[in-house]
Amino acid sequence: AQSVTQLDSHVSVSEGTPVLLRCNYSSSYSPSLFWYVQHPNKGLQLLLKYTSAATLVKGINGFEAEFKKSETSFHLTKPSAHMSDAAEYFCVVRSGGGADGLTFGKGTHLIIQP
Amino acid sequence: DARVTQTPRHKVTEMGQEVTMRCQPILGHNTVFWYRQTMMQGLELLAYFRNRAPLDDSGMPKDRFSAEMPDATLATLKIQPSEPRDSAVYFCASGLLGILNTEAFFGQGTRLTVV
Numbered sequence: 001a002q003s004v005t006q007l008d009s010h011v012s013v014s015e016g017t018p019v020l021l022r023c024n025y026s027s028s029y030s031p032s033l034f035w036y037v038q039h040p041n042k043g044l045q046l047l048l049k050y051t052s053a054a055t056l057v058k059g060i061n062g063f064e065a066e067f068k069k070s071e072t073s074f075h076l077t078k079p080s081a082h083m084s085d086a087a088e089y090f091c092v093v094r095s096g097g098g099a100d101g102l103t104f105g106k107g108t109h110l111i112i113q114p
Numbered sequence: 115d116a117r118v119t120q121t122p123r124h125k126v127t128e129m130g131q132e133v134t135m136r137c138q139p140i141l142g143h144n145t146v147f148w149y150r151q152t153m154m155q156g157l158e159l160l161a162y163f164r165n166r167a168p169l170d171d172s173g174m175p176k177d178r179f180s181a182e183m184p185d186a187t188l189a190t191l192k193i194q195p196s197e198p199r200d201s202a203v204y205f206c207a208s209g210l211l212g213i214l215n216t217e218a219f220f221g222q223g224t225r226l227t228v229v
Contacts, residue, residue, distance in 0.1 A: 034217055043205065044220040090157065101170055102147065102207075102218055104157040 002027045002095040006105035014113045019078040021108045023091030026072060033074045034092040034102070035065055044090065050074065061085070086112045116140045120206050120221035127228055132194040135224045137206030138187055146189045147207040147218060148174075148181055157205070163189065164211070196228045 007022040025031060035047040048059025055067040061084075065076045074091060091105040119138040127133055139146045148160040161171035166183040174181065178200075180192045193200055203225050207218040 036220075043222040044207075046217045046219075049217050101159045101162055103159070104149075106156045 002031065002093050002103050004091050004093050004103055004105035006091050006108050008108050009106065010109045010111065012111040012113060013081050015083055016080050019076070019081045019085065019110065021076040021089050021110065023074045023076065023105060024072050025074060025091070025093045027093055027095045029095045032094045033067060034094075035059065035063070035076050036090045036092060038088045038090065040087075047076070081112050083112050083114065086110055118206055118208050118219050118221035120224050122224060123222060124225045125227070127196055127226070129197055129228055130195045132192065133196045133226060135191045135204050135226070137189040137191075137221060139189060139206070139208030140219055141187070143208035143210050145209045145211040146183060148189070148191050149205040149207065151203045151205060151223070160191070198228045201226055201228050
């Protein structure tokens with residue numbers, strides 16, 4: 001079984017300040033982990049992914065995430081927020097062991113204050 | 115620029131009518147997913163296929179929903195009869211999984227409204 005918990009339903013930051021979106025997961029096998037972003041009325045776009053290589057993963061638009069097995073976490077960060085980062089962010093887990101279905105967290109709505 | 119294509123983008127239908135949503139996965143991808151997104155439940159996996167064979171449809175209400183892949187370039191999700199509670203955005207995604215575990219690439223979704 002696998003699950004994802006996004007600890008904050010909403011996060012509000014000022015433009016130019018750091019962003020932290022938190023994610024914890026559980027998985028029976030070595031997981032693959034992803035962050036997707038969804039802008040209003042749009043589909044889902046991959047930001048970055050972890051698939052058992054380097055634990056610090058860099059993605060698009062300046063985002064990165066660190067896989068911490070001991071903490072079962074995969075938090076998403078960005079040093080400096082931009083207005084265009086305002087969107088819904090989803091943490092996603094896929095367990096190994098032949099289970100391919102992606103399990104999504106409930107999402108974190110990121111608000112950028114001018 | 116390879117992408118997953120879903121049609122229609124929007125659908126409004128009356129309760130009791132049949133609805134068919136279509137998805138063209140990225141050429142060469144062996145796995146196709148159907149997800150449903152609602153405000154209350156978030157993103158839920160309905161079904162997925164590997165090499166056109168259904169692997170898991172446990173998330174799908176069996177009495178009214180059906181998912182098929184008639185060929186490698188087309189996946190369909192059908193609701194018959196539709197109900198207002200089916201109103202949601204339905205996403206199709208494809209990926210190359212198994213040997214090369216890529217991420218899933220999502221389509222733009224079909225926004226279904228059942229009145």
